[in-house]
Amino acid sequence: EQQQQQSTRPTYLGLDFSTQQLKAVIVDDDLAVLHETNVQYDNDLPEFRTYGGVLQTKAEPNVVTVPSLMWVKALDMIMDRLRVCGVDFSRVAAVSGSAQQHGTVYWAKGARKTLGNLDPDKFLHEQLVSVFSVTPAPIWMDSSTSLECRQLEEAVGGPERMAEITGSRAYERFSGPQIAKIYKKRPEAYEATERISLVSSFAASLFLGDYAPIDWADGSGMNLLDLRSKDWRDELLEACAPGLRDRLGPSVSSSSDCGPIAKYFVERFGFDDRCRVVAFTGDNPASMAGLRLSREGDLACSLGTSDVLFLWLNEPKVVGEGHVFCNPVEDEAYMAVLCSKNGSLTRERIRNSAAGGDWKIFNELLDNTPRGNFGNCALYLDQREIAPAAVGDHRFNKANDRVGRYSSKEVEVRALVEGQFIGRRAYAEDFGFELGRRTRIIATGGASANQAILQVLSDVFNAPVYVAETPNSAMMGGAYRAKHALRKNELSFEQVLESLPEPRLVCRPYDDANSIYAPMVERYRSLVERILAEQA
Numbered sequence: 001e002q003q004q005q006q007s008t009r010p011t012y013l014g015l016d017f018s019t020q021q022l023k024a025v026i027v028d029d030d031l032a033v034l035h036e037t038n039v040q041y042d043n044d045l046p047e048f049r050t051y052g053g054v055l056q057t058k059a060e061p062n063v064v065t066v067p068s069l070m071w072v073k074a075l076d077m078i079m080d081r082l083r084v085c086g087v088d089f090s091r092v093a094a095v096s097g098s099a100q101q102h103g104t105v106y107w108a109k110g111a112r113k114t115l116g117n118l119d120p121d122k123f124l125h126e127q128l129v130s131v132f133s134v135t136p137a138p139i140w141m142d143s144s145t146s147l148e149c150r151q152l153e154e155a156v157g158g159p160e161r162m163a164e165i166t167g168s169r170a171y172e173r174f175s176g177p178q179i180a181k182i183y184k185k186r187p188e189a190y191e192a193t194e195r196i197s198l199v200s201s202f203a204a205s206l207f208l209g210d211y212a213p214i215d216w217a218d219g220s221g222m223n224l225l226d227l228r229s230k231d232w233r234d235e236l237l238e239a240c241a242p243g244l245r246d247r248l249g250p251s252v253s254s255s256s257d258c259g260p261i262a263k264y265f266v267e268r269f270g271f272d273d274r275c276r277v278v279a280f281t282g283d284n285p286a287s288m289a290g291l292r293l294s295r296e297g298d299l300a301c302s303l304g305t306s307d308v309l310f311l312w313l314n315e316p317k318v319v320g321e322g323h324v325f326c327n328p329v330e331d332e333a334y335m336a337v338l339c340s341k342n343g344s345l346t347r348e349r350i351r352n353s354a355a356g357g358d359w360k361i362f363n364e365l366l367d368n369t370p371r372g373n374f375g376n377c378a379l380y381l382d383q384r385e386i387a388p389a390a391v392g393d394h395r396f397n398k399a400n401d402r403v404g405r406y407s408s409k410e411v412e413v414r415a416l417v418e419g420q421f422i423g424r425r426a427y428a429e430d431f432g433f434e435l436g437r438r439t440r441i442i443a444t445g446g447a448s449a450n451q452a453i454l455q456v457l458s459d460v461f462n463a464p465v466y467v468a469e470t471p472n473s474a475m476m477g478g479a480y481r482a483k484h485a486l487r488k489n490e491l492s493f494e495q496v497l498e499s500l501p502e503p504r505l506v507c508r509p510y511d512d513a514n515s516i517y518a519p520m521v522e523r524y525r526s527l528v529e530r531i532l533a534e535q536a
């Protein structure tokens, strides 16, 4: 009986077209994983000759592309792998997903007709081989559009204005500059293009059997969308190419139900024709959803080679180098993605120099020093950092005198970890993130397994730290958003997630934490000003 009941409850399909692989997951109505599988582009689709999922040539090292048809064939393959897993597609109530941001896919005139009349007895890739007016597709690793970036910024009055309107200053990898380059270099191909998709809306189009709209969150990564009006900014469209608004189509809420699944999938895989296609979005907004940021005060800290902060914001305040996107699960809110390059590799460098390469010793040294580190404060920047735009080791004592080294290994280790998180807190507050009693930190990534490091994170932000056991957060975000979009009239995203087990609380801040670290954040800002002045 229970088994019988289970088999009629809805499931949800989430996919992530990331840079190196396509991942898919089927979750049940409680969002628990039933099946998951993946397709590795390099190994499973060698005919496209990608390396790390991309194409690059020695002749033009800053041009990076992906054959658009590879993503189509990867979908053919993963659908077959899901079928082999025994997935019952007739139970799937909605499909959604994510993809690497910024990449652009160019559909040729007539493609829409082909997309809407696919033969269920054939693979998608056999039928879509000729629908692209421009292929391979430029993707986020491309950095060949600096000239176009300047032109776009000029069109709106400079980088700060660009950031204020679209959430970021112009970046080479962003879709607007990429489209401007295509129009300039290959006007005939642009002319032959009837629709331009992001990788995310391209993936949704395959399931929809029609052009899927670009969603607001991933659209925020194009330098074309006005974050507040949620509409394309005409002066930016015109600065890229003529007739661009028609080629982009409308932008929609990231929790939009775009329509029923294409009959191709009903007839070939046995999907119910009532299965809905929910807007796909960018991998970073999807990760934020997969990490379960679901309300004001939430932030996630991914502690990896780079440390990435995901912030839930109420206002789209942009500062310098960060990115603000429309929020993928709350239409009135925003999100920020702040990347710090000096993450785990720098932690490992200090582990090697101060703790003999041993994390156990590193943690003992960290635990043996008081919060505030006797007033010592430092920045360790192996690579030129994004914020602050500085490089090198900068150690200061409690009198704010610069010192060449610290007397003890304990002080060095704590100065590294406190300095990193004080810097992340200063950066987050620059974006208007307000720390308060509702602040919740979700930690993920390699270093989130280190309790001593998380305790410092908790103290510096004066907030509890939970650990998300969610590898593949972008893929999971796709599945969670599929359910949320169907239920959004009666359930908030936070309520949809309630069926999941509580995230694990790992540590809380000490009572004296904020009295120690709030003043250190101010000290940090003045020290950074000194460093930048010295390096100017």
Ligand SMILES: O=C(CO)[C@@H](O)[C@H](O)CF
Pocket: 018, 019, 099, 100, 101, 102, 140, 173, 221, 282, 283, 284, 323
């Ligand atoms: O460029 C990025 C975000 O701005 C990357 O995180 C890509 O989305 C990775 F696919």
